[in-house]
Every structure is written in structure tokens, then in C-alpha cells.
Amino acid sequence: MKKIMNKVDDIVVESLAGLAAAHPCLVKLHPSVKAVLRADAPKDKVAVISGGGSGHEPLHGGYVGVGMLDAACPGEVFTSPTPDQMYEAAKAVSGDKGALFIVKNYTGDVMNFQMAADLLAAEGIPVAQVVVDDDVAVQDSLYTAGRRGVGGTVLIEKIVGAKAEAGGSLDEVKALCEKVNGQVRSMGMALTSCAVPAAGKPTFDLADDEMEIGIGIHGEPGRERMKLKPAKEIVEMMAKAIVDDLPFQAGDEVLAFVNGMGGTPQMELYLVFNDLANYLKEKGIVIGRSLVGNYITSLEMQGFSITLLKLDDELKALWDAPVETAGLRWGR
Amino acid sequence: MKKIMNKVDDIVVESLAGLAAAHPCLVKLHPSVKAVLRADAPKDKVAVISGGGSGHEPLHGGYVGVGMLDAACPGEVFTSPTPDQMYEAAKAVSGDKGALFIVKNYTGDVMNFQMAADLLAAEGIPVAQVVVDDDVAVQDSLYTAGRRGVGGTVLIEKIVGAKAEAGGSLDEVKALCEKVNGQVRSMGMALTSCAVPAAGKPTFDLADDEMEIGIGIHGEPGRERMKLKPAKEIVEMMAKAIVDDLPFQAGDEVLAFVNGMGGTPQMELYLVFNDLANYLKEKGIVIGRSLVGNYITSLEMQGFSITLLKLDDELKALWDAPVETAGLRWGR
Numbered sequence: 001m002k003k004i005m006n007k008v009d010d011i012v013v014e015s016l017a018g019l020a021a022a023h024p025c026l027v028k029l030h031p032s033v034k035a036v037l038r039a040d041a042p043k044d045k046v047a048v049i050s051g052g053g054s055g056h057e058p059l060h061g062g063y064v065g066v067g068m069l070d071a072a073c074p075g076e077v078f079t080s081p082t083p084d085q086m087y088e089a090a091k092a093v094s095g096d097k098g099a100l101f102i103v104k105n106y107t108g109d110v111m112n113f114q115m116a117a118d119l120l121a122a123e124g125i126p127v128a129q130v131v132v133d134d135d136v137a138v139q140d141s142l143y144t145a146g147r148r149g150v151g152g153t154v155l156i157e158k159i160v161g162a163k164a165e166a167g168g169s170l171d172e173v174k175a176l177c178e179k180v181n182g183q184v185r186s187m188g189m190a191l192t193s194c195a196v197p198a199a200g201k202p203t204f205d206l207a208d209d210e211m212e213i214g215i216g217i218h219g220e221p222g223r224e225r226m227k228l229k230p231a232k233e234i235v236e237m238m239a240k241a242i243v244d245d246l247p248f249q250a251g252d253e254v255l256a257f258v259n260g261m262g263g264t265p266q267m268e269l270y271l272v273f274n275d276l277a278n279y280l281k282e283k284g285i286v287i288g289r290s291l292v293g294n295y296i297t298s299l300e301m302q303g304f305s306i307t308l309l310k311l312d313d314e315l316k317a318l319w320d321a322p323v324e325t326a327g328l329r330w331g332r
Numbered sequence: 333m334k335k336i337m338n339k340v341d342d343i344v345v346e347s348l349a350g351l352a353a354a355h356p357c358l359v360k361l362h363p364s365v366k367a368v369l370r371a372d373a374p375k376d377k378v379a380v381i382s383g384g385g386s387g388h389e390p391l392h393g394g395y396v397g398v399g400m401l402d403a404a405c406p407g408e409v410f411t412s413p414t415p416d417q418m419y420e421a422a423k424a425v426s427g428d429k430g431a432l433f434i435v436k437n438y439t440g441d442v443m444n445f446q447m448a449a450d451l452l453a454a455e456g457i458p459v460a461q462v463v464v465d466d467d468v469a470v471q472d473s474l475y476t477a478g479r480r481g482v483g484g485t486v487l488i489e490k491i492v493g494a495k496a497e498a499g500g501s502l503d504e505v506k507a508l509c510e511k512v513n514g515q516v517r518s519m520g521m522a523l524t525s526c527a528v529p530a531a532g533k534p535t536f537d538l539a540d541d542e543m544e545i546g547i548g549i550h551g552e553p554g555r556e557r558m559k560l561k562p563a564k565e566i567v568e569m570m571a572k573a574i575v576d577d578l579p580f581q582a583g584d585e586v587l588a589f590v591n592g593m594g595g596t597p598q599m600e601l602y603l604v605f606n607d608l609a610n611y612l613k614e615k616g617i618v619i620g621r622s623l624v625g626n627y628i629t630s631l632e633m634q635g636f637s638i639t640l641l642k643l644d645d646e647l648k649a650l651w652d653a654p655v656e657t658a659g660l661r662w663g664r
Binding site: 004018021023057077192231258270292302329 | 334335336337338339343344346347348349350351353354355386387389390394409523524540543560562563564566588590594595596597598599600601602603604605606607609619622624626629631632634635636656658661662663
């Protein structure tokens with residue numbers, strides 16, 4: 001395991017300092033807790049806040065800015081942030097319209113966001129939470145009761161962020177978040193393991209001719225370990241599981257998102273997108289929007305995930321709305 | 333070596349098909365040669381065209397669109413495209429104002445772009461070329477007479493593309509390209525090798541405690557192989573070589589670009605940016621703009637490069653101008 005770092009204990013703090021140094025117009029760091037705050041943090045809107053373990057960058061700190069998140073709370077690598085981080089971050093960016101917590105479904109995240117929400121509610125700050133659970137691979141997992149929150153989170157943060165930016169109320173923003181979570185589905189796979197810096201070794205082993213289908217974003221087990229197959233077969237296996245789950249149907253328009261796990265060349269992600277586009281065309285499912293790249297990662301893991309979101313006019317308009325963050329930007 | 337692919341011979345073609353399928357509003361494929369063309373290709377401007385071996389994505393196909401490139405010619409992985417690709421791509425996107433070729437300094441690329449330029453000139457199409465050679469690591473290399481063209485290419489394509497979009501003449505666009513190349517400097521490093529799909533094995537070996545400083549974007553040798561050091565020391569070694577070369581001086585304003593080689597977690601790239609920001613601050617060099625991410629890669633190689641561009645008001649305005657490509661977008 002090789003890492004570009006100084007002291008292993010400082011990797012998250014130094015990386016956050018770099019994010020703030022690179023994007024001073026977009027973000028700033030909270031003065032006392034580990035949290036990335038929107039630089040201009042307008043208080044006349046619902047504050048949209050997320051967080052979770054580090055190691056998934058650009059998620060979540062890279063999505064703080066105009067039209068997406070107002071704050072992100074990073075834990076140590078693959079470790080939940082603490083309730084006080086969430087509480088202080090929410091206090092720093094929330095106004096009268098309150099705060100929405102977007103929570104990936106991992107036990108620690110859910111518990112800690114709940115505690116932070118209770119603290120804020122006790123002070124009279126309106127707060128709502130939505131748990132994202134878009135991963136069709138497994139029902140329960142190493143860190144989860146129920147399905148895991150994965151790639152859909154990126155799309156939810158963008159769309160819900162746009163709704164909040166446009167002046168939506170807390171009830172409206174929460175309802176939209178639940179709606180998007182209800183019609184987004186994902187699944188991942190890996191060719192290689194990630195390696196947590198503090199552990200100093202790969203999280204798991206895969207033979208040179210093997211892959212893991214349905215893997216989680218922490219390298220936790222998925223559905224099945226099998227021999228490496230051609231991309232087309234891998235994509236069909238994953239896309240079928242996703243399409244059958246919602247189910248997506250002929251005539252549906254979708255946002256198709258091929259996400260890299262951190263160590264996969266972009267050339268391969270676009271090759272995957274090609275196979276996915278062919279599969280969806282066969283099924284009569286129309287790609288209305290697309291996203292391809294490293295957006296929710298697992299350190300240096302090689303692999304990818306596929307996410308499909310069923311679109312309608314509301315979601316398309318919110319997806320297309322201007323966004324200006326380190327990890328996603330267009331439109332102003 | 334594990335790759336997500338179907339047949340190894342089809343990897344470039346399938347990846348290009350995926351790029352076009354994902355971004356139909358931005359790009360289309362040339363009907364007869366391997367080339368990525370701007371979808372709306374306006375003919376009333378200088379056409380800005382680049383190309384080179386595949387495996388460096390998003391460079392160059394990911395930079396075709398509004399405000400950057402009008403066409404990109406991808407070769408096979410780490411292999412120069414052919415003169416007929418460049419000729420046909422230029423014919424497809426050029427109007428009366430002619431075409432500028434932005435050529436990374438590799439022997440095959442330089443030779444083939446020259447042949448294409450000769451063919452176009454013989455037909456009366458105005459054409460100019462600029463060779464990018466920003467890599468301070470080595471004077472000559474495995475594939476190069478003189479310095480290699482690396483990270484600076486991304487910045488040049490953005491800035492020169494903005495000038496062409498604004499209506500600059502071929503002479504003006506060429507002069508700007510030479511100006512930017514004159515004040516941009518880069519250097520790279522690697523922790524691991526890349527693996528060319530057709531070769532089926534890593535290009536080189538590095539021991540578990542070693543790194544290669546000054547490496548090229550094809551995994552070709554750099555300045556020195558040495559024991560892995562803390563990030564701060566690596567950054568200082570590379571930044572010093574870059575700063576001393578131009579030289580950049582106290583009071584200079586720069587665009588600071590930390591580029592991932594394809595397999596490096598973004599967390600580490602921001603950690604590198606933090607060390608770079610601290611180094612530049614000590615030297616009195618001001619970061620006016622920044623870019624952090626995987627923009628010119630070497631397949632799945634782990635490592636990073638640093639690029640510094642000396643800014644002035646002209647370059648800042650062109651950098652900030654709207655751009656809409658798969659790999660870089662902001663501002664409309």
C-alpha cells in the first residue's frame with residue numbers, strides 16, 4: 001500500500017485544508033469542527049447538509065457550493081462523522097428555513113445525524129432528514145441495516161440542492177429528496193481492493209482473474225465473487241439488477257450515471273457507458289441525462305458503479321440548474 | 333493487470349462511442365476516421381484541434397466542446413494518431429479562419445501533425461501548429477527530442493480555446509498558445525505503473541517503498557527513482573524544480589494545477605495541493621486560480637503532477653471564460 005501523505009493521522013485534515021485552499025470562493029472550513037462550509041452561505045434558504053466517512057471524494061466536501069450542499073461533515077476514512085460536527089455545521093449555515101440532512105444509510109451515519117437533529121430541534125431549529133438507500137446489491141450489509149446509500153447520493157445532492165437554492169421550503173425539499181431516493185437505483189463492482197491508510201493494507205483480496213459484483217463503497221462484500229468477464233456481460237448483469245428492481249420500463253427516461261471507484265481509468269468508464277447505453281436501448285429506456293467520472297469513490301479501488309434515476313420534467317430542470325462546486329459545476 | 337473491457341483491440345473505439353453517447357449535445361464522432369468533433373462546430377472561428385495517444389483521458393476527447401477544442405484525434409493507447417485522422421478532423425471543423433494544431437511534444441505526434449498540416453496547406457486551408465513542451469523533468473526522453481508536453485497542455489487547450497471562441501485570428505490564437513507554453517511548467521511522479529491493455533502487464537516495476545520522480549505520462553522514466561517520502565518533501569522537490577526553471581518569482585500570480593495520474597484518490601490530490609499552497613506561500617508566489625483532479629492521466633497509474641502557469645489579466649479572463657466539455661465545464 002502506497003499513499004501520498006505526511007502523517008497518517010493528518011490525512012483528512014490536510015486534504016480538507018487543500019480543498020479550502022484550492023477553492024476559497026466556494027468553501028471555507030468551520031473554525032472549530034471538521035466541516036466544509038459554503039463560503040457565502042446564504043441564510044434565506046433551506047441549508048442542505050450531508051456527511052460521512054472520508055475516502056469517497058469528491059463526495060461530500062467537493063459538493064459544497066452554489067446549488068448543491070451548504071455544508072459537509074467528513075469523518076475519518078470510512079468512519080462516521082460525530083454528532084457535534086453535524087450540529088456545529090448546521091448551526092453555521094442554517095437560517096429560519098432550517099436544515100435538511102441527507103444521510104447515506106450506514107448505521108453510524110444514521111445514528112449520529114439523528115443525535116445532531118435532536119440537538120438542533122431542541123434549540124428550535126427546523127431540521128429534517130432523509131436516508132438514502134439506493135444500492136440494490138444487498139438487503140443488509142456489514143455496516144447497514146437495509147440497503148446501502150451509494151451513487152444515488154450524488155444525484156440527490158445535486159437535485160435537492162437546486163430545489164433549496166430555488167427557495168423550496170423544508171417540507172418541499174424533504175419531499176423531493178424522498179421522491180428522488182424512491183426512483184434511483186445503483187450497483188457497484190470492483191477489480192481491486194481499496195486500502196485504508198490507517199490499516200496500512202488492502203481491505204480485501206481478489207485474485208488476478210476475479211471481480212466482486214455488488215461491492216459497497218468501503219470494500220465491504222457484495223453479491224458474488226466471480227471470474228472477471230467481458231465489460232458487456234458485467235454491465236448487463238448489473239444493469240438488469242437495477243432495471244428489474246425499480247422496475248424501470250420501456251419508455252422511461254433516465255439519468256445514466258457511470259461512476260468510477262477511484263482507480264479506474266476514464267477510458268474504461270466510457271467503455272462501460274457504451275455498453276450501458278446499448279443495454280438500455282434494447283430495453284427501450286431512453287437516456288435523457290448522463291454523468292461519467294469519479295464522483296463517489298472508495299479511495300484507490302478499481303471498479304465502477306451504475307446508477308439509474310427515473311427522470312421527469314421537474315428532475316430534469318433541477319439537474320440542469322446551475323451548480324458551482326469543486327466536484328460538479330456548470331451553468332452560470 | 334485487470335481491465336474493464338471487451339476485446340482489447342476495441343477499447344479505444346468503444347470508449348469513444350461511450351463518450352459520444354454520454355455527451356451528444358457536446359460531441360459527435362467523425363463518420364470515417366477516429367476523431368471526436370464538436371457537435372455544433374461553428375465555422376466562423378479558428379478551429380482548435382489536438383490529439384495524441386489514448387490513455388490520457390479526459391485529454392483530449394473530453395475537452396472537445398464549447399470554448400475549448402473543436403476536434404480531438406485519439407490514437408491507440410499511448411500511440412500517435414495518424415496524419416489522415418488529423419487531416420480529416422481539421423477538414424470537418426475548419427472554416428475560412430483556419431485551424432490551430434496543439435501538439436504535445438512527442439516525436440510521432442509532431443511528425444504526424446506536420447504531415448497533416450502540409451496536406452491542409454496544400455489545399456489552401458490556413459493552419460498553424462504549436463508544440464507544447466512544459467515538462468521540466470528531463471531534456472530528452474524515450475519518445476521525445478526536447479522536453480515533453482504534459483499538464484500544461486490542459487491549461488493551454490482551455491485558454492487558447494477561449495481565445496478562438498472569442499473570435500481571435502489564427503495569428504492571434506497561435507501567438508497566445510506560444511505565450512502560454514512559454515510561461516507554464518510541470519513535473520510528475522508515480523507510485524505505481526500503468527499497464528497498456530495490449531501489453532497485458534505493467535509498463536515498469538517499482539518496489540513497495542519506491543517512487544519515480546519526473547515520470548512521463550506513458551510511464552517512461554523520469555529524473556530519479558527513490559524511496560517514498562512524505563508528501564511535503566515530494567511536493568517541495570517537484571515545486572522547486574518547476575519554480576526554479578521559469579523562474580517563478582515572489583509576487584507572481586499563478587494558476588496552480590495538481591493533476592492525478594488516474595489511480596490516485598482525490599483525497600491525496602488535495603493533500604498535495606495543501607503542501608503546494610504552503611510552499612508557494614513561503615516563496616511569495618500567489619495562487620490566483622487552481623485546478624485539482626484527473627485531467628491528463630496515464631491509465632490507472634498512481635501518482636500526480638504539478639503544473640504552474642504564470643497568470644496575467646489576459647490569461648485570467650480567458651481561463652474564467654465559459655467552457656462546456658465533458659472534462660471541464662463552467663460558466664454559462
